[in-house]
Amino acid sequence: MTALLEVSDLFKTFGSGEAETLVLSGLSLTLQEGEMTALLGPSGSGKSTLLTILGTLMKPTSGRHTMLGRDLVAANDAALTEFRNLHIGFVFQFHNLLPDFTALENVVFPTAVREGRETPAARIRGRELLVRMGLGARVDFPSAKLSGGQKQRVAVARALMNRPELVLADEPTGNLDRVSAMQVMDLIAEINRDEGTTFLISTHDEKIASLCARQIVVGDGQVTG
Amino acid sequence: MLYGLKIAIRYLTASKAQTALLVLGVAVGVFIFIFMSALIGGLAEFILSRTVGDISHITIEAEDPDPAVLVNGDGLVLAVIERGRTRTATLSDAATYLPLIENVPGVVAVSPQIGGAGFLTRGAQVAQVSVTGLEPGRESAILNLRGYMVEGSERLGSGIVVLGETLADDLSLRLGQTLRLQSSTGASAILTVGGIYDTGNGLIDGSSVYVSLPTARALFALPQGVTRIEIKLSDLNAADATALRIASLTGLDAVPWTDGAEQLMEALDAQAQTGYFLKTFALITIVIGVASALLLSTYRRRPEIGIMRAMGAGRGFVIFVFVTQGALVGLLGGVSGAALGYLALLPFPSRDAFEPGTLPMDITQGSYGLAITLTVIGAILASILPARSAARVDPVTAIGQ
Numbered sequence: 001m002t003a004l005l006e007v008s009d010l011f012k013t014f015g016s017g018e019a020e021t022l023v024l025s026g027l028s029l030t031l032q033e034g035e036m037t038a039l040l041g042p043s044g045s046g047k048s049t050l051l052t053i054l055g056t057l058m059k060p061t062s063g064r065h066t067m068l069g070r071d072l073v074a075a076n077d078a079a080l081t082e083f084r085n086l087h088i089g090f091v092f093q094f095h096n097l098l099p100d101f102t103a104l105e106n107v108v109f110p111t112a113v114r115e116g117r118e119t120p121a122a123r124i125r126g127r128e129l130l131v132r133m134g135l136g137a138r139v140d141f142p143s144a145k146l147s148g149g150q151k152q153r154v155a156v157a158r159a160l161m162n163r164p165e166l167v168l169a170d171e172p173t174g175n176l177d178r179v180s181a182m183q184v185m186d187l188i189a190e191i192n193r194d195e196g197t198t199f200l201i202s203t204h205d206e207k208i209a210s211l212c213a214r215q216i217v218v219g220d221g222q223v224t225g
Numbered sequence: 226m227l228y229g230l231k232i233a234i235r236y237l238t239a240s241k242a243q244t245a246l247l248v249l250g251v252a253v254g255v256f257i258f259i260f261m262s263a264l265i266g267g268l269a270e271f272i273l274s275r276t277v278g279d280i281s282h283i284t285i286e287a288e289d290p291d292p293a294v295l296v297n298g299d300g301l302v303l304a305v306i307e308r309g310r311t312r313t314a315t316l317s318d319a320a321t322y323l324p325l326i327e328n329v330p331g332v333v334a335v336s337p338q339i340g341g342a343g344f345l346t347r348g349a350q351v352a353q354v355s356v357t358g359l360e361p362g363r364e365s366a367i368l369n370l371r372g373y374m375v376e377g378s379e380r381l382g383s384g385i386v387v388l389g390e391t392l393a394d395d396l397s398l399r400l401g402q403t404l405r406l407q408s409s410t411g412a413s414a415i416l417t418v419g420g421i422y423d424t425g426n427g428l429i430d431g432s433s434v435y436v437s438l439p440t441a442r443a444l445f446a447l448p449q450g451v452t453r454i455e456i457k458l459s460d461l462n463a464a465d466a467t468a469l470r471i472a473s474l475t476g477l478d479a480v481p482w483t484d485g486a487e488q489l490m491e492a493l494d495a496q497a498q499t500g501y502f503l504k505t506f507a508l509i510t511i512v513i514g515v516a517s518a519l520l521l522s523t524y525r526r527r528p529e530i531g532i533m534r535a536m537g538a539g540r541g542f543v544i545f546v547f548v549t550q551g552a553l554v555g556l557l558g559g560v561s562g563a564a565l566g567y568l569a570l571l572p573f574p575s576r577d578a579f580e581p582g583t584l585p586m587d588i589t590q591g592s593y594g595l596a597i598t599l600t601v602i603g604a605i606l607a608s609i610l611p612a613r614s615a616a617r618v619d620p621v622t623a624i625g626q
């Protein structure tokens with residue numbers, strides 16, 4: 001197995017002076033290629049903070065962060081934007097989709113924004129991904145009118161659009177009922193098995209976590225288990 | 226950037242009512258801009274046509290050379306010759322200059338004239354008049370005599386005089402009657418009234434008469450040359466430059482109408498300034514409207530902007546999306562405001578048919594292209610601030626996880 005991503009000695013503090021809060025304190029973590037990992041921990045333990053740093057949306061206060069052999073702490077905003085576009089997919093808990101766009105338009109966004117237009121090839125891939133997510137009948141549906149579970153499946157399809165090595169999912173099922181949650185997790189597991197995409201999924205739900213091959217727990221700003 | 230355009234259009238069409246209101250606001254600003262342009266331009270046109278439309282735009286008058294002064298070696302003036310009182314100064318070789326002047330760009334008419342003072346006698350009645358000799362066939366070159374005729378014709382020929390209605394009334398003259406015209410040099414002629422005009426200008430209607438150039442030659446004993454050349458231009462505002470050009474071409478003293486019209490020019494200038502002021506305000510209103518609407522929109526769309534940034538949209542892309550929205554709003558508002566302005570100006574009479582007492586709106590001076598261009602530029606500038614704030618949105622806090 002080869003390491004896809006490595007962080008070590010990660011520190012993250014918010015605010016300064018009396019309001020300073022230390023969220024990550026020397027956290028180290030390695031993700032292997034093709035792993036499907038659950039990130040557990042109580043609310044406020046720093047799961048979202050870690051995922052945002054791993055997703056290059058925020059820089060750590062200190063520490064090392066490399067992925068695919070690239071040093072991501074030193075990189076500038078433009079380089080990180082391109083890196084995210086090509087190598088990282090995101091699924092968030094809220095505000096996932098662009099509400100004024102259809103399901104398909106949302107899915108092809110990562111490719112279209114890079115190529116400057118929605119190419120026919122991108123549309124074909126987007127449609128395939130939606131069919132795979134069981135949304136073949138919702139391709140041209142306005143995303144604002146989809147159900148919560150459907151929205152999250154569109155978000156998974158979009159995260160996969162550019163064939164990224166890593167998909168970061170922050171409580172992707174946190175807003176869903178049990179049936180929808182299981183449906184989304186099954187699809188993620190299937191993609192992980194078939195395509196070898198690496199997933200890191202935060203959750204505070206043990207049942208969801210048990211669907212992942214590996215579980216890690218954050219507490220006191222470090223990986224505790 | 227086709228994709229950025231698609232997103233910009235989608236954002237605008239997503240909230241149709243809001244966009245329609247914004248475009249309407251811009252259109253109203255453009256409408257005011259165009260209305261002001263047409264009004265200020267039309268007003269200037271109206272005032273100019275009323276005041277200088279019928280006069281010579283450039284006048285060349287014979288210079289009476291200063292009489293020589295005899296001075297001795299010590300600077301003592303020995304003799305002064307009094308300025309001639311009977312001889313009129315002449316442009317003796319006018320005939321050679323006329324074709325030159327006619328070929329100067331912007332010159333539409335050239336009228337060589339002989340002017341002088343005279344007395345009209347009709348029976349026992351006498352009136353002092355100013356006599357102008359005009360070239361037959363070019364009677365209306367400067368003053369539109371033909372347009373002012375109330376009786377007879379403006380055509381001048383040998384033995385014909387054309388005069389104003391006031392003067393005709395004063396002397397109880399009617400068409401076809403004869404009178405005697407004596408010039409200041411003493412020569413006189415018996416003339417027939419060929420036409421009576423009414424210009425509305427008291428001086429011209431009450432104490433001016435027009436005869437043919439040959440008649441004037443005889444009256445003022447000028448076998449050749451003229452005393453004055455009047456020139457009409459296609460563009461009133463080119464008078465200063467054209468006068469300079471004619472002066473350098475002929476060496477004659479060409480005087481533009483603007484000399485001595487400073488007060489009129491100042492008034493027109495002040496009026497134009499007021500227009501600029503109001504138009505600037507219209508533009509500022511547009512800029513503020515677009516900026517605030519877009520700022521609101523960037524605030525409302527913060528989570529989406531965060532998502533787009535997370536998906537790999539660069540800051541430049543976000544800026545492009547919002548600036549394009551501004552440009553589209555400016556273009557739509559500009560074009561519809563210009564169309565609205567044009568339609569609103571249609572019912573006003575054309576510039577040739579201005580009536581005193583009505584607003585002299587000039588539909589051709591609406592500055593439609595300028596209004597649209599400035600509005601698009603203004604809207605783009607207005608969207609830069611919101612676009613930059615959108616590009617600075619932090620994806621983490623915007624997504625709010």
Ligand SMILES: Nc1ncnc2c1ncn2[C@@H]1O[C@H](COP(=O)(O)OP(=O)(O)O)[C@@H](O)[C@H]1O
Binds near residue numbers: 015021041046048049
């Ligand atoms: N932008 C921020 N400013 C200040 N404190 C923050 C910020 N983001 C997160 N925190 C704090 O960091 C801690 C961890 O938050 P988070 O990573 O969201 O935890 P989790 O996702 O595990 O619930 C919390 O105490 C939270 O209040």
Ligand SMILES: [Mg+2]
Binds near residue numbers: 047048170
């Ligand atoms: Mg969280």
